[in-house]
Amino acid sequence: MEKGMESTILQCDGVTVDFDGFKAVQGMNFRLEKGELRFLIGPNGAGKTTMLDVICGKVKPTIGKVLFGGKVDITRKKEHQIAELGIGRKFQTPSIFPTLTVFENLEIAMRQNRSVLAALRAKLRAEEQERIEAQLEMIGLQEKASWRAGGLSHGEKQWLEIGMMLLQEPEILLLDEPVAGMTDNETEKTGELLRAISQTQSIVVVEHDMEFVRNFASKVTVMHEGKLLKEGSMEEVQRDDRVAEVYLGKRRDADAGRSTA
Numbered sequence: 001m002e003k004g005m006e007s008t009i010l011q012c013d014g015v016t017v018d019f020d021g022f023k024a025v026q027g028m029n030f031r032l033e034k035g036e037l038r039f040l041i042g043p044n045g046a047g048k049t050t051m052l053d054v055i056c057g058k059v060k061p062t063i064g065k066v067l068f069g070g071k072v073d074i075t076r077k078k079e080h081q082i083a084e085l086g087i088g089r090k091f092q093t094p095s096i097f098p099t100l101t102v103f104e105n106l107e108i109a110m111r112q113n114r115s116v117l118a119a120l121r122a123k124l125r126a127e128e129q130e131r132i133e134a135q136l137e138m139i140g141l142q143e144k145a146s147w148r149a150g151g152l153s154h155g156e157k158q159w160l161e162i163g164m165m166l167l168q169e170p171e172i173l174l175l176d177e178p179v180a181g182m183t184d185n186e187t188e189k190t191g192e193l194l195r196a197i198s199q200t201q202s203i204v205v206v207e208h209d210m211e212f213v214r215n216f217a218s219k220v221t222v223m224h225e226g227k228l229l230k231e232g233s234m235e236e237v238q239r240d241d242r243v244a245e246v247y248l249g250k251r252r253d254a255d256a257g258r259s260t261a
């Protein structure tokens, strides 16, 4: 989709999550446009992961709405129904089949409705073979299609899992710290992969690696104590005194902040 024709794919209105009296998220508003690569940042315990959990249906908000595609309120739907609607979640630890090849992992992901054995036994149609090959190219693993997935590097395993998610054709991908533990080179490649994906899909990334965010974010959402603290470009966010305060734990001198911004 052209950037000028963006429209809202996800809208969270006044989301509050209460864990036995503790409000992990409080009145959070969040809006994601189609084809956006959005970064969700904030100090430890800010509520970022809980927001992803709400969007994918793992956690139910006590108050608030989550509208997908402008009309469906998904807060009452089950996790698997939300996944079927087109919201894919990737956790930090890869969930690949280590003893199967890279290609077989992608094959299984494409045929998610069948059992592993049935998926591997069914003959691939030419068009399915092409889809897997295109996916291998996108995640940069064409040369390793016949490798056992368990033998891949940490970064490659993450890309394989992203490729597996993409074969399920989600409209939104939710990623939790995708570059944690990656080498600089792998981190750079991951940023480029996410950019490429955002040509056709929308992505929300929870991230602590600020250099990665600086290099790849156009819009950043900052959370603090369960609330929206600031939203804007990385430059705008970095200039904000309240953001500096929550990250550094002290108030930055406002004048000094302005003169160095």
Ligand SMILES: Nc1ncnc2c1ncn2[C@@H]1O[C@H](COP(=O)(O)OP(=O)(O)OP(=O)(O)O)[C@@H](O)[C@H]1O
Pocket: 019, 022, 023, 024, 042, 043, 044, 045, 046, 047, 048, 049, 050, 051
């Ligand atoms: N199931 C739960 N029960 C009780 N409290 C929880 C639960 N899950 C999270 N919390 C608390 O909610 C708050 C927000 O947690 P969350 O994991 O969303 O923060 P975060 O911003 O993702 O932090 P981090 O960057 O450290 O992963 C934290 O104080 C956490 O301890």
